[in-house]
Amino acid sequence: MRFGLFGGARTSTGEQPSDSQQIHEFIDYVLEAEDLGFESVFLVEHHFTGFGQISAALNLLSYLAARTRRMRLGTAVTVLPWHNPALLVEQAATVDVVSGGRLDLGIGRGYRHTEFAGFCMSMDEAEARYQECLAFIRAAWTSPGRFSHHGTYWHYDNVVIEPAPLQRPHPPLWIGANSEASIVKTARDGMNLLIAQHGTPEAVGTKIAAFRHAVEAAGRTYDPFSAGVTRALHVAHTAAERDRQHELRIRFMRNVQDLSLPPSGPVAGNHFQGHGDAENMRRMTETDALIGTPEEIVARLKVYEAAGVRHMLLMDVGGSLEALRIFGREILPEFREPV
Amino acid sequence: MRFGLFGGARTSTGEQPSDSQQIHEFIDYVLEAEDLGFESVFLVEHHFTGFGQISAALNLLSYLAARTRRMRLGTAVTVLPWHNPALLVEQAATVDVVSGGRLDLGIGRGYRHTEFAGFCMSMDEAEARYQECLAFIRAAWTSPGRFSHHGTYWHYDNVVIEPAPLQRPHPPLWIGANSEASIVKTARDGMNLLIAQHGTPEAVGTKIAAFRHAVEAAGRTYDPFSAGVTRALHVAHTAAERDRQHELRIRFMRNVQDLSLPPSGPVAGNHFQGHGDAENMRRMTETDALIGTPEEIVARLKVYEAAGVRHMLLMDVGGSLEALRIFGREILPEFREPV
Numbered sequence: 001m002r003f004g005l006f007g008g009a010r011t012s013t014g015e016q017p018s019d020s021q022q023i024h025e026f027i028d029y030v031l032e033a034e035d036l037g038f039e040s041v042f043l044v045e046h047h048f049t050g051f052g053q054i055s056a057a058l059n060l061l062s063y064l065a066a067r068t069r070r071m072r073l074g075t076a077v078t079v080l081p082w083h084n085p086a087l088l089v090e091q092a093a094t095v096d097v098v099s100g101g102r103l104d105l106g107i108g109r110g111y112r113h114t115e116f117a118g119f120c121m122s123m124d125e126a127e128a129r130y131q132e133c134l135a136f137i138r139a140a141w142t143s144p145g146r147f148s149h150h151g152t153y154w155h156y157d158n159v160v161i162e163p164a165p166l167q168r169p170h171p172p173l174w175i176g177a178n179s180e181a182s183i184v185k186t187a188r189d190g191m192n193l194l195i196a197q198h199g200t201p202e203a204v205g206t207k208i209a210a211f212r213h214a215v216e217a218a219g220r221t222y223d224p225f226s227a228g229v230t231r232a233l234h235v236a237h238t239a240a241e242r243d244r245q246h247e248l249r250i251r252f253m254r255n256v257q258d259l260s261l262p263p264s265g266p267v268a269g270n271h272f273q274g275h276g277d278a279e280n281m282r283r284m285t286e287t288d289a290l291i292g293t294p295e296e297i298v299a300r301l302k303v304y305e306a307a308g309v310r311h312m313l314l315m316d317v318g319g320s321l322e323a324l325r326i327f328g329r330e331i332l333p334e335f336r337e338p339v
Numbered sequence: 340m341r342f343g344l345f346g347g348a349r350t351s352t353g354e355q356p357s358d359s360q361q362i363h364e365f366i367d368y369v370l371e372a373e374d375l376g377f378e379s380v381f382l383v384e385h386h387f388t389g390f391g392q393i394s395a396a397l398n399l400l401s402y403l404a405a406r407t408r409r410m411r412l413g414t415a416v417t418v419l420p421w422h423n424p425a426l427l428v429e430q431a432a433t434v435d436v437v438s439g440g441r442l443d444l445g446i447g448r449g450y451r452h453t454e455f456a457g458f459c460m461s462m463d464e465a466e467a468r469y470q471e472c473l474a475f476i477r478a479a480w481t482s483p484g485r486f487s488h489h490g491t492y493w494h495y496d497n498v499v500i501e502p503a504p505l506q507r508p509h510p511p512l513w514i515g516a517n518s519e520a521s522i523v524k525t526a527r528d529g530m531n532l533l534i535a536q537h538g539t540p541e542a543v544g545t546k547i548a549a550f551r552h553a554v555e556a557a558g559r560t561y562d563p564f565s566a567g568v569t570r571a572l573h574v575a576h577t578a579a580e581r582d583r584q585h586e587l588r589i590r591f592m593r594n595v596q597d598l599s600l601p602p603s604g605p606v607a608g609n610h611f612q613g614h615g616d617a618e619n620m621r622r623m624t625e626t627d628a629l630i631g632t633p634e635e636i637v638a639r640l641k642v643y644e645a646a647g648v649r650h651m652l653l654m655d656v657g658g659s660l661e662a663l664r665i666f667g668r669e670i671l672p673e674f675r676e677p678v
Contacts (some may be wrong), residue, residue: 019502020436027437047425049500050485055429055501062398063437068403084423086386086458090394098357098402100365120494148388155459159387162394225373294428 001305001335005033006313008228015242016295019052032321034071036328037336041068042076042106042174042194042228042313048118049259058091063168065099065333074104076194076230076313077176081129082119083112083259085136085154091166093141095208101166105173106194111272113262118298123267129153141170152168174228180210187214196271197315198288201300204229205307212308221327224310231304232289233314235323240293250278250334251284269312288305290314294330340644340673343379344372344665345415345569345652347393358391362399369403371660373410375667376675380407380654381415381445381513381533381567387457388598397430404438413443414527415533415569416515420449421458424475424493426499432480432504440505445513445533450611452601462606468492480509494514501632514566517610519549526553531565534611536654537627540639543568544646551647563649571628572653572664574636581630589617589623601617629653633669640674 001290017025026255030041043060046053054060061073073095078088094105109130116123132151139147149156151337163173174192184191193211195204195205208227215222232252234245253275266273273282290297304312317321347365356364369380375554382399385392400412413433417427417509435442449455449467455462476587478486479500488495504510513531516522525532532550534543547566554561571591573584592614614620629636643651655662 020505021646023433023502047501049428049501050499056426056433059398059401059430059433060437061402063405066402082426084421087395087421090386090396093358094362094395094398097362098399100623103367118498120496136475146387157456157459160389162386162388162391163362166359166626279662 001309002039002225002311002333002337004038004074004228004313004331005030006042006044006073006315008043008057008060009203017300019179022052027052027060027064027067028322029324030071030307031067032271032324032333033328034068037332038071038328039044040228040311040313041076042074042104042230045078046112047073047082047115049114051255058095060096061095062105065095068102071102072104073099073102074174075106076106076228077106077172079110079115080107081121081126082115083133083151085133085139086156086159088133089137089140090163092171093161093163096171097163098304101171103167103171104173104174104192106176107137108176109271111270112252112256112260123262123270125153127269137170137173141165148310158310172226176271177235177304178207180207181206184214186264187211188218190218190220193228195227195229197230197232200287201307203305204309205303208308218243222330224308226311227309228311228313229304229309230313230315232285232291233297233316233327234289234291235294235322235326236291237293242291244290246282246285249289249291250281253284254282294326297327298331298334301331305335340640340649340651341378341564341676342671343377343381343567343650343652344369344675345411345654346384347379347383347396354387361391362393362645365393366399366403366406367659367662369410370406371663372409372667373407375663376671377410377667379413379443379567379650379652381413381443383570384414384417386450386454388453390516397434398467400434404434405442407494411443411562412438413513414445415513415622416445416447417451418454419446419472420460420465421454422472422486424472425479427472427497428479428500429466431563432500432502434511435506436502437579438528440510441588442504442506442510443531444510445515446476447515448610450474450597450609453598462601462609464492466608476509476512480504484574492549511565513608516565517546522546522605523553524548526550527557529557529559532567536569536570536571537623539626540642540646540648543643543648545626547647550553563647566648567650567651567652568643568648569652569654571624572636572655572662572666573628573630574665575630575634576632584630585621585624588630589620589629592620592623632668633665636666636671640670 037114043054043057045057056073093106109126136149146158146160174194175186176194177186212222236242236245257275260272290300382396384396386394392671396414433445448465463646467604475488483497513533514525514535534661550559575584580610596614599611629639
């Protein structure tokens with residue numbers, strides 16, 4: 001199994017350092033992760049949170065391209081409805097070029113009510129805007145020479161998008177997909193799969209098997225690294241610390257829920273349907289998150305490994321270098337693959 | 340006098356290397372410039388040229404933030420009408436944070452017909468879009484807490500733009516201004532001044548004097564580094580080489596003109612009014628550009644220095660490391676200021 005960071009998360013709890021300090025601490029965290037053997041980092045893109053989640057992910061990745069040596073540099077996810085498609089493709093390709101071809105471009109529709117409200121955009125447009133931007137991305141990266149695009153939201157005439165990315169035909173596109181139908185479509189479209197933070201190891205295993213089957217049915221070789229699973233990581237050596245980490249995780253989930261659900265409740269078709277009540281959130285942290293001692297976490301990861309997971313993205317909400325080092329020294333070596 | 344690069348220009352002449360190779364060569368060029376004593380780099384933003392001018396300037400600056408140590412990192416200019424204002428402010432602030440507060444944000448309206456045509460945007464909207472985006476930038480960087488914006492083109496409700504930039508209240512804004520009225524307004528608005536590639540040393544001196552006077556009339560101390568003048572640099576040791584460099588410069592000017600003028604001719608109010616015929620372009624290269632031996636260029640620069648220029652941005656269309664090194668070793672030391 002190989003490991004990456006799912007990153008830029010930040011809690012709203014307690015005293016906040018400055019935005020600059022927080023970003024520089026996160027950079028140090030990513031660099032330490034690379035030294036410890038983490039092989040990818042996937043940055044979120046979020047807006048208007050008031051607690052400093054990463055907003056300009058492709059800019060931070062451009063910086064990290066110079067500071068890292070071999071890590072894959074990803075987004076999870078770039079929210080297509082917010083972006084001018086041409087500028088987005090130029091930015092992504094620039095990251096790919098300066099990083100020597102290390103960009104993994106995760107894309108999505110957006111799911112947070114507060115973001116759509118901030119941009120004064122209806123969530124009902126998310127799917128159509130996503131599809132239109134994705135069509136533009138494909139045209140930009142596969143058209144020989146100039147092309148035009150006339151959609152519902154964007155118009156371009158006779159354009160060529162530069163620079164060309166280094167990876168050909170283009171950087172891998174990663175999609176968050178949950179239902180079997182959308183997982184199969186992701187595979188058929190030649191895209192990689194992001195599996196979000198929730199669901200039992202068995203449920204994750206079923207999704208990965210469906211993805212693998214669909215990739216092979218399409219006549220391609222399945223790359224086990226092409227399916228990334230995100231899980232919360234909280235190292236806790238004592239019962240008291242375990243309780244505190246569960247609380248921290250639940251507080252984070254509640255926070256995301258508050259940012260995401262419209263006042264009227266969950267929206268049909270939106271991938272975020274809420275976490276339910278406190279008891280349900282507690283149950284989810286028990287089944288989904290990696291909370292415990294290093295030995296317990298190794299045991300949980302072995303279950304994921306047996307379920308077919310080969311690329312695990314860790315979301316360390318606590319975000320301490322100490323927890324990262326424990327993971328790198330005591331947990332990661334248990335999964336080191338022969339080169 | 341202090342020197343910077345005005346950059347990312349690329350000619351369409353001859354065999355083109357790949358986009359990636361071109362960008363990496365440009366990066367090497369910037370790093371060498373820093374070593375030679377250049378103190379700033381201002382990147383262009385251009386789209387759809389087909390010859391690889393830099394499109395995602397803020398991404399390349401994010402990368403350069405990690406590779407450079409003390410250079411100021413600027414744009415000249417970020418074209419506001421293309422950008423989602425919230426995303427732009429997030430991106431710019433991220434560059435400022437990762438660079439340790441070295442961003443200089445040059446902003447403009449855009450002037451190239453081919454870019455407006457590519458974005459399917461009327462040039463008639465450029466001014467209004469520019470003003471609206473600028474108003475948003477100011478609100479984002481000076482509002483205490485959340486704010487809303489309801490303009491002609493963009494709407495935002497109850498947003499806070501993160502991260503905060505490191506420079507307070509915000510990174511310097513640089514504006515290209517030509518008329519005395521707009522130069523005075525630039526000074527009154529607390530912005531820095533970019534003077535474009537054309538005009539005699541006397542004309543440049545008049546503009547700088549007007550800017551200085553307006554800054555002091557507003558009760559502020561004039562910083563001579565706050566007015567940047569761009570000039571083309573072409574080192575030529577022989578008469579044949581001088582002819583070749585004049586031709587190269589004229590070809591570049593003609594290229595920009597072809598990209599900029601609408602088929603119907605110059606647009607009133609647009610800052611680009613064309614370069615005239617071949618004879619006029621030849622005259623402009625004689626009066627405006629720095630073409631010649633190192634001794635001749637030193638003499639030309641002394642004239643600019645006497646006219647009040649203290650921050651000279653060099654645009655080396657030939658773009659050779661060799662010319663840069665000659666400048667750094669034989670010309671720049673003549674202007675080194677006591678620390």
